Amino acid sequence: MASQLSILILAAGKGTRMYSDRPKVLHQIGGQSMLSRVIDTALQLKPAFIGAVIGHGREQVKAETHRPVQWIEQVEQLGTGHAVACALPYLPQDGITLVLYGDVPLIDTHTLQAMIAASDNGKNTVLLTDTLDDPAGYGRIVRENNGHIVRIVEEKDALPEEKTICEINTGIMVLPTHKIAEWTSQLKNANAQGEYYLTDVIALSVANHIPVIGVALPQHHLAAGVNNKLQQAELERIFQREQADNLMKSGVTMADPNRFDLRGTLKCGKDVWIDINAVFEGECVLGNRVQIGANCVLKNVQIASDTVIKPFSHLENCVVGNNAQIGPFARLRPDTVLSDNVHIGNFVEVKKSTVKENSKINHLTYIGDSDIGANTNIGAGTITCNYDGVNKFRTEIGDNVFIGSNTLLVAPVKVGNNATTGAGSVITKTCPENELTVARAKQITLSGWVRPVKK
Numbered sequence: 231m232a233s234q235l236s237i238l239i240l241a242a243g244k245g246t247r248m249y250s251d252r253p254k255v256l257h258q259i260g261g262q263s264m265l266s267r268v269i270d271t272a273l274q275l276k277p278a279f280i281g282a283v284i285g286h287g288r289e290q291v292k293a294e295t296h297r298p299v300q301w302i303e304q305v306e307q308l309g310t311g312h313a314v315a316c317a318l319p320y321l322p323q324d325g326i327t328l329v330l331y332g333d334v335p336l337i338d339t340h341t342l343q344a345m346i347a348a349s350d351n352g353k354n355t356v357l358l359t360d361t362l363d364d365p366a367g368y369g370r371i372v373r374e375n376n377g378h379i380v381r382i383v384e385e386k387d388a389l390p391e392e393k394t395i396c397e398i399n400t401g402i403m404v405l406p407t408h409k410i411a412e413w414t415s416q417l418k419n420a421n422a423q424g425e426y427y428l429t430d431v432i433a434l435s436v437a438n439h440i441p442v443i444g445v446a447l448p449q450h451h452l453a454a455g456v457n458n459k460l461q462q463a464e465l466e467r468i469f470q471r472e473q474a475d476n477l478m479k480s481g482v483t484m485a486d487p488n489r490f491d492l493r494g495t496l497k498c499g500k501d502v503w504i505d506i507n508a509v510f511e512g513e514c515v516l517g518n519r520v521q522i523g524a525n526c527v528l529k530n531v532q533i534a535s536d537t538v539i540k541p542f543s544h545l546e547n548c549v550v551g552n553n554a555q556i557g558p559f560a561r562l563r564p565d566t567v568l569s570d571n572v573h574i575g576n577f578v579e580v581k582k583s584t585v586k587e588n589s590k591i592n593h594l595t596y597i598g599d600s601d602i603g604a605n606t607n608i609g610a611g612t613i614t615c616n617y618d619g620v621n622k623f624r625t626e627i628g629d630n631v632f633i634g635s636n637t638l639l640v641a642p643v644k645v646g647n648n649a650t651t652g653a654g655s656v657i658t659k660t661c662p663e664n665e666l667t668v669a670r671a672k673q674i675t676l677s678g679w680v681r682p683v684k685k
């Protein structure tokens with residue numbers, strides 16, 4: 231039987247080099263904080279215990295990380311070994327403990343499972359190592375002639391010949407849980423940084439006849455840490471490219487996978503096409519043959535099959551039916567539900583409204599708090615005046631309606647089926663079915679009028 235798994239995530243550091251008022255682990259990759267990414271990966275391993283050691287900005291970290299973890303406070307950051315020691319009162323007694331870092335956001339379950347397997351239920355200590363052309367800044371893995379790992383030396387404490395070692399410590403390790411109290415109590419801070427190094431437990435493990443196994447990292451970025459905004463941006467691009475690759479492997483066509491951003495989840499049907507610089511946030515679902523034009527931003531949207539979203543459109547919390555055409559330059563705001571074959575054109579804003587089949591709102595229009603029937607045409611420049619400065623009111627427009635250009639619909643107001651409004655009307659009362667309603671000043675001509683002339 232596999233032994234009980236505990237996971238500790240070290241996240242107490244300040245992140246000085248981010249030059250930010252926010253704690254480092256709250257900075258995001260793919261629209262989600264680094265810490266919550268690590269926690270979500272950790273939770274997939276179904277640990278018996280998961281704790282996060284926090285220090286700098288801990289109240290903010292707790293408040294913004296909605297995840298089921300035991301928060302462990304490390305008031306003073308005295309080193310990674312001290313951080314793990316702070317967790318002792320919470321850690322179970324038995325099994326194995328996996329140590330992760332809140333600023334190493336792209337670690338994957340596959341690598342971690344290989345480490346857990348290598349620990350053989352705590353018979354071994356396991357280190358995740360990497361081999362770098364430029365190992366500067368990292369702890370180096372020191373091996374004996376027979377190849378066994380004997381200790382880790384931090385860069386700042388390393389002898390010149392140790393600095394030439396290219397195998398480095400990623401920091402991620404698996405320890406036999408029952409040894410953690412004993413080993414961390416033996417750590418000393420007599421080193422270049424005056425810190426209690428977790429890395430010193432490696433030599434203690436060897437002295438205790440618990441072999442140390444190195445698991446080699448399959449790809450560098452999986453254990454890459456974020457210390458500054460440059461590294462954050464580098465990991466962001468790697469992460470985004472990976473998401474784009476997965477979508478393309480599942481059949482999505484992309485104009486350029488390097489100009490694609492998904493900050494959430496995206497489910498696509500068959501033959502979906504995505505042009506450059508599309509940004510998807512939250513949970514998005516695209517049906518078959520949906521096309522997303524260049525520079526569109528979509529957040530929490532459901533778009534049914536054969537619909538085309540033309541360039542520069544912004545859609546948020548809305549549902550679009552089949553075969554609809556949206557944009558260019560359209561804005562669909564929350565609680566908008568569009569049925570099949572609806573057309574929304576340029577500079578049209580729709581908010582908290584329903585539009586039924588085949589209706590068209592093609593130019594320069596604001597539709598808010600409205601219900602629009604089927605086969606209705608809304609003329610250019612139409613505005614629903616839904617707000618009196620205090621309260622919002624609804625506009626109801628029936629089927630087969632023709633709203634003339636530049637109509638103002640002062641809500642609450644109803645327009646019956648088959649009704650027409652004259653261009654330029656200010657509609658304040660019900661427009662009866664089947665009739666033409668015009669509400670504008672009558673046109674007059676002053677014959678014989680003469681233009682003034684300059685004196």
Ligand code: UD1
Nearest residue numbers: 240241242243307308309310313331368369399400401427
């Ligand atoms: C550590 C390793 C080093 C390794 C490197 C990989 C040690 C002594 N060294 O060095 O071998 O190559 O990571 O990136 O472990 N933290 C706390 N409390 C503390 C100190 C740190 O929670 O008191 C957290 C930090 O927030 C961070 C992580 O532990 O997430 C690593 O700490 P950091 O000081 O960055 O370690 P490095 O010097 O990079």
Ligand code: CA
Nearest residue numbers: 243367455457
């Ligand atoms: Ca560091």
